[in-house]
Amino acid sequence: SERSSARAASAPAAAAGERLQWEARYRAFQSRDVSIDMTRGKPCAQQLSLSDALLGLPGRGGYVGEDGGDARNYYGGPLGLPEARRLFATMLGAPAEQVAVANNSSLALMHDMLAFALLHGVPGGTQPWTDETDRFLCPVPGYDRHFALCEAYDLEMLLVPMTGSGPDMAVVEELVRDPRVKGMWCVPVYSNPTGETYSEEVVQRLARMRTAAPDFRLFWDNAYAVHHLTDREEGVPSILALSEQAGHGDRPLVFGSTSKITFAGAGLGMVAASRTNLEWYARHAGVRSIGPDKLNQLRHVHLLRNHSGLLEHMNGHRAILAPKFALVEESLRRHLGGRGVATWTTPRGGYFVSLQVREGCARRVVELARQLGIVLVPAGKTYPLGHDPRDSNLRLAPSFPDIADLAVAMEGICLSILLACTEEPLP
Numbered sequence: 001s002e003r004s005s006a007r008a009a010s011a012p013a014a015a016a017g018e019r020l021q022w023e024a025r026y027r028a029f030q031s032r033d034v035s036i037d038m039t040r041g042k043p044c045a046q047q048l049s050l051s052d053a054l055l056g057l058p059g060r061g062g063y064v065g066e067d068g069g070d071a072r073n074y075y076g077g078p079l080g081l082p083e084a085r086r087l088f089a090t091m092l093g094a095p096a097e098q099v100a101v102a103n104n105s106s107l108a109l110m111h112d113m114l115a116f117a118l119l120h121g122v123p124g125g126t127q128p129w130t131d132e133t134d135r136f137l138c139p140v141p142g143y144d145r146h147f148a149l150c151e152a153y154d155l156e157m158l159l160v161p162m163t164g165s166g167p168d169m170a171v172v173e174e175l176v177r178d179p180r181v182k183g184m185w186c187v188p189v190y191s192n193p194t195g196e197t198y199s200e201e202v203v204q205r206l207a208r209m210r211t212a213a214p215d216f217r218l219f220w221d222n223a224y225a226v227h228h229l230t231d232r233e234e235g236v237p238s239i240l241a242l243s244e245q246a247g248h249g250d251r252p253l254v255f256g257s258t259s260k261i262t263f264a265g266a267g268l269g270m271v272a273a274s275r276t277n278l279e280w281y282a283r284h285a286g287v288r289s290i291g292p293d294k295l296n297q298l299r300h301v302h303l304l305r306n307h308s309g310l311l312e313h314m315n316g317h318r319a320i321l322a323p324k325f326a327l328v329e330e331s332l333r334r335h336l337g338g339r340g341v342a343t344w345t346t347p348r349g350g351y352f353v354s355l356q357v358r359e360g361c362a363r364r365v366v367e368l369a370r371q372l373g374i375v376l377v378p379a380g381k382t383y384p385l386g387h388d389p390r391d392s393n394l395r396l397a398p399s400f401p402d403i404a405d406l407a408v409a410m411e412g413i414c415l416s417i418l419l420a421c422t423e424e425p426l427p
């Protein structure tokens with residue numbers, strides 16, 4: 001597609017001589033002492049340092065919120081501080097009154113929403129969701145931890161192919177005619193792992209579609225909303241506004257996180273939703289806890305200030321990450337271009353490069369790379385239950401290694417792909 005350009009494979013089989021060369025290079029590589037972790041999309045130390053001011057914030061005397069409350073004490077409710085809610089409103093595409101800022105993990109919020117739905121039901125439903133019958137739509141390849149949530153609670157997962165501009169909407173519209181389909185995972189911007197951004201048409205159709213379940217929810221995980229790698233910044237229209245216009249205001253639950261903005265796992269998770277959904281959330285979250293960590297919220301407000309401050313901060317990440325993604329692209333093109341063994345994405349943002357290697361070869365690539373000292377995420381991880389029916393998708397996370405290690409890793413990964421994908425003679 002135009003948005004997430006996959007490089008087409010073209011050339012025929014590797015000549016036997018070439019394969020011998022790769023084998024020799026692979027063996028030479030094996031004797032090097034390499035140990036590189038390319039599994040999870042973790043920020044590198046340099047990225048984390050962009051937010052080191054947080055370590056001294058809010059500082060002695062900086063604990064009073066804008067409404068005069070003492071953030072060292074219990075105050076406010078489950079929805080978070082007003083200044084923190086305002087800070088993330090633009091990123092989530094919602095008015096501040098429709099934003100809740102919580103603790104350190106958006107995944108925990110998604111978990112809680114799912115758990116509350118299973119225990120209590122959601123507004124618009126007549127009964128709690130049930131693991132016996134209920135189903136979730138899972139665009140693939142997708143984020144393994146979304147699938148893990150469904151797996152943990154026995155929700156059946158239905159696969160929807162991604163197209164390069166979002167999920168295949170014909171498939172989605174057909175599947176939501178089943179009243180047992182209660183929800184869908186979406187990473188609308190720089191999707192994990194394909195890097196694609198949903199087209200406006202896809203977002204419109206998701207907002208407007210008729211679902212048989214009156215209590216259907218889009219789990220709209222906008223984890224990479226501001227994580228651009230180029231000047232051509234991608235984004236989606238507000239799913240909350242579009243859904244409301246279409247008469248389905250309670251459909252989306254919009255999640256965000258600063259895990260890839262400030263400190264991973266020590267930042268803030270947040271959710272935006274209709275007033276009805278937010279009241280429902282506050283009711284149940286208010287039982288679970290008196291309220292979120294407000295000092296961490298104040299720290300973030302002091303550091304990022306407002307949406308433009310946040311965007312400015314993201315430029316620092318881009319300066320560190322863009323050369324790493326460029327190196328990955330250049331390496332894939334140089335080693336694999338025109339060889340007919342793999343296609344890959346060239347994302348304009350987010351944290352991942354997604355590769356399709358020859359069918360039946362992904363596990364073997366991961367194994368060959370492991371023998372070189374390069375740890376990739378297990379093949380299949382980007383599919384529900386860890387099962388990629390074509391054994392073809394690989395997810396690369398270039399953020400964590402330094403650029404020298406990344407160059408080494410890419411050479412090893414490309415060699416592993418060349419070997420794994422030419423073990424059988426190509427047709």
Ligand code: PLP
Nearest residue numbers: 105106107143192223257259269
């Ligand atoms: N959502 C997506 C799509 C992610 O890729 C990640 C982390 O990789 C998360 C959520 C996790 O966010 P948090 O640290 O806020 O739980």
